[in-house]
Amino acid sequence: MSYYKINNLEQYFKHYNKSIREPRKFWGKIAEENFVWYQAWDKVVDFNMGEADVKWFVNAKVNITKNCIDRHLAKRGEKTAIIFEPNDPNEETLHISYNDLYSRVAKMANVLREQGIKKGDRVCIYLPMIPELAVAILACARIGAIHSVIFAGFSASAVTSRINDCECKMVITSDGGFRGNKTVDLKGIIDEALEKCPTVEKVLVVKRTHTAVSMKEGRDYWLQPLLYDAIPNNVAEIMDAEDPLFILYTSGSTGKPKGMLHTTAGYMVQTAYTFKNIFNHEDNDVFWCTADIGWITGHSYILYGPLLNGATTVLFEGIPSYPDFGRFWEVIDKHQVTQFYTAPTAIRSLAKESDEWVDKYDLTSLKVIGSVGEPINEEAWHWYNDHVGKKKCPIVDTWWQTETGSIMISPVPFVTPTKPTYATLPLPGIQPVLMDELRNEIEGNQVVGSLCIKFPWPSMARTIWGDHQRYKDTYFSAFPGKYFTGDGALRDEVGYYRITGRVDDVVIVSGHNLGTAPIEDAINEHPAVAESAIVGFPHDIKGNALYGFIILKEIGEYRDRDNLTKEINEHVSSHIGPIAKLDKIQFVSGLPKTRSGKIMRRILRKIAEGDFSNFGDTSTLLNPEIVDEIKDNKI
Ligand code: WT7
Numbered sequence: 001m002s003y004y005k006i007n008n009l010e011q012y013f014k015h016y017n018k019s020i021r022e023p024r025k026f027w028g029k030i031a032e033e034n035f036v037w038y039q040a041w042d043k044v045v046d047f048n049m050g051e052a053d054v055k056w057f058v059n060a061k062v063n064i065t066k067n068c069i070d071r072h073l074a075k076r077g078e079k080t081a082i083i084f085e086p087n088d089p090n091e092e093t094l095h096i097s098y099n100d101l102y103s104r105v106a107k108m109a110n111v112l113r114e115q116g117i118k119k120g121d122r123v124c125i126y127l128p129m130i131p132e133l134a135v136a137i138l139a140c141a142r143i144g145a146i147h148s149v150i151f152a153g154f155s156a157s158a159v160t161s162r163i164n165d166c167e168c169k170m171v172i173t174s175d176g177g178f179r180g181n182k183t184v185d186l187k188g189i190i191d192e193a194l195e196k197c198p199t200v201e202k203v204l205v206v207k208r209t210h211t212a213v214s215m216k217e218g219r220d221y222w223l224q225p226l227l228y229d230a231i232p233n234n235v236a237e238i239m240d241a242e243d244p245l246f247i248l249y250t251s252g253s254t255g256k257p258k259g260m261l262h263t264t265a266g267y268m269v270q271t272a273y274t275f276k277n278i279f280n281h282e283d284n285d286v287f288w289c290t291a292d293i294g295w296i297t298g299h300s301y302i303l304y305g306p307l308l309n310g311a312t313t314v315l316f317e318g319i320p321s322y323p324d325f326g327r328f329w330e331v332i333d334k335h336q337v338t339q340f341y342t343a344p345t346a347i348r349s350l351a352k353e354s355d356e357w358v359d360k361y362d363l364t365s366l367k368v369i370g371s372v373g374e375p376i377n378e379e380a381w382h383w384y385n386d387h388v389g390k391k392k393c394p395i396v397d398t399w400w401q402t403e404t405g406s407i408m409i410s411p412v413p414f415v416t417p418t419k420p421t422y423a424t425l426p427l428p429g430i431q432p433v434l435m436d437e438l439r440n441e442i443e444g445n446q447v448v449g450s451l452c453i454k455f456p457w458p459s460m461a462r463t464i465w466g467d468h469q470r471y472k473d474t475y476f477s478a479f480p481g482k483y484f485t486g487d488g489a490l491r492d493e494v495g496y497y498r499i500t501g502r503v504d505d506v507v508i509v510s511g512h513n514l515g516t517a518p519i520e521d522a523i524n525e526h527p528a529v530a531e532s533a534i535v536g537f538p539h540d541i542k543g544n545a546l547y548g549f550i551i552l553k554e555i556g557e558y559r560d561r562d563n564l565t566k567e568i569n570e571h572v573s574s575h576i577g578p579i580a581k582l583d584k585i586q587f588v589s590g591l592p593k594t595r596s597g598k599i600m601r602r603i604l605r606k607i608a609e610g611d612f613s614n615f616g617d618t619s620t621l622l623n624p625e626i627v628d629e630i631k632d633n634k635i
Helices: 009-021 023-034 064-068 070-076 098-114 131-143 156-166 186-194 223-228 264-278 296-308 327-335 344-351 378-388 468-475 516-524 561-575 601-609 625-632
Strands: 043-048 053-058 080-085 094-097 122-126 146-149 170-174 177-179 182-184 202-206 220-222 244-250 258-263 286-289 312-316 339-342 368-372 395-398 432-435 447-453 483-491 497-502 506-509 512-515 529-539 543-552 584-587
Touching: 009 023, 023 043, 023 264, 053 264, 064 070, 064 131, 064 264, 064 296, 070 098, 080 098, 080 131, 080 327, 094 098, 098 131, 098 223, 122 131, 122 156, 122 186, 131 146, 131 170, 131 244, 131 296, 131 312, 146 156, 156 186, 156 244, 156 258, 170 186, 186 202, 202 223, 220 223, 244 264, 244 296, 258 264, 258 468, 264 296, 286 296, 286 327, 296 312, 312 327, 327 339, 344 378, 368 378, 378 395, 432 483, 447 497, 516 529, 516 543, 516 561, 529 601, 543 561, 543 601, 561 584, 601 625
Parallel strands: 080 312, 122 146, 122 170, 146 244, 170 202, 202 220, 286 312, 286 339, 339 368, 368 395, 543 584
Antiparallel strands: 043 053, 080 094, 177 182, 244 258, 432 447, 447 483, 483 497, 506 512, 529 543
């Protein structure tokens, strides 16, 4: 596979400039040279950004699983496609070859068809990180069913709303899941969720934990016996380039999650291309992305990206702290992992533990290490660089979103010099721009603005399932003709991008546009403060005022809360200006957070406004109990 492999910075700029001048030629050549198609496209791209209407590889015919599996069989049939590393280190690791993956997916595809699933039907997959999860996803893609994977940490009500939103006909789940020293009752959660899901006709259940579950007659079937009887061959469905591949829900600025719809060919082309170039993938590598397949990172970089490249990908069922804080490093050592891709929150939590956990394992197999999901702070970057990469593995700080489908801004390893906290340069084919408040494009370097993308890219989401207007309003209306990411960014003196955080968390106070993030940063510098979150609330004179929710460290000398409130405000004043002073400060023991560690500001905003009527879906929180505590102590 060629993929325009980038060997040095000069070549990067050459490819980049060419890709911008002639995007159709650029993506067309990648698509042509690296995949198998039933039929070629009439046009590389067709779009109207104002209407949020984008099509790639118009009228081409393809099946993504033919590209993920079948075409590798002749040369790499015996190569390991998936290494399954179980939660319990004493349970045996499973190596699934490409041949084996083919027959597993073919059997599963045949079972789905026998159970009445047809092209275009939605199938909800609610499974732990076990091989059946990968197989179920690929089997859906094989027959043209649209998979909607729901992260197996979501509660019954979150599952219900997602299943109903896209009217799933089937659910694939398991009796339970292992997580550290706990088991999770997945089937019980599905049973509860399905009480209010009229469209679901069948539930296929994988046996994993062997815990007792109730099986509803005529609805629930054990999967393994069905697979046992299935034929290990399957003719793939011929899909149009723009046929839906999957729906994946992401939270928005309202309580209702957005079902981002990704389609077939564009997603295939860009996930494969980015995997190859961002991770510098070579044939004998072992790639490990620690995300859950329930998130976009897992879809694109545990499954589709690696398999499209005929790679070996690790599927890890466990958690970083079980049986001890050395687990990640032990797995890297055990499987001689060459690329490791994780999140800043995981890095920070492991950096907090003794360095002995990481230093005692052999990590010399690593070549490239990556970060994704939020801005990586300087301290975490350096710890990752020193202790994991041993200062010889480039860190790829990859910026992208559920909506973008694959990586957009990132260093190319060994090509782009890295810079802590910077995602650096756009991938060839990607055209980021910074916009000012007057909706003008900001030219030049050493500037800050709202991050937009001004030309379509193949793996972008095409719509929000069932609500194209919301898709248009959310992403294509703030800056007409451009896709608005919701993030703010700065471009430094050499053109490197640093993502500074969401710009939709701005509050207008007395006509001044205040980002909450810099105020929080200032507050967090106060020695008594552990963490803070700022939101706006309506104010008669100022329009909006600021409300701060602050977690304190255990520091004895700061017992006097009134004094502390004053001190914090003085601190903010001196760092940002008197305009940024907080009208209200509430000391709290925790903040409502999503599982990926993001603060749910929507809930804090409601509390600050004094509106306790409807907090939306709080079931996706890591710590839902904190909401009542904050509410009850509101000032
Ligand atoms: C938001 C997207 C991309 C898959 C995982 C998250 C933030 C993501 C970075 C990064 C700074 C980042 C942005 C983005 N984000 N990667 N490398 N540096 N911020 O997907 O849940 O759709 O979240 O995560 O704010 O908009 P997501």
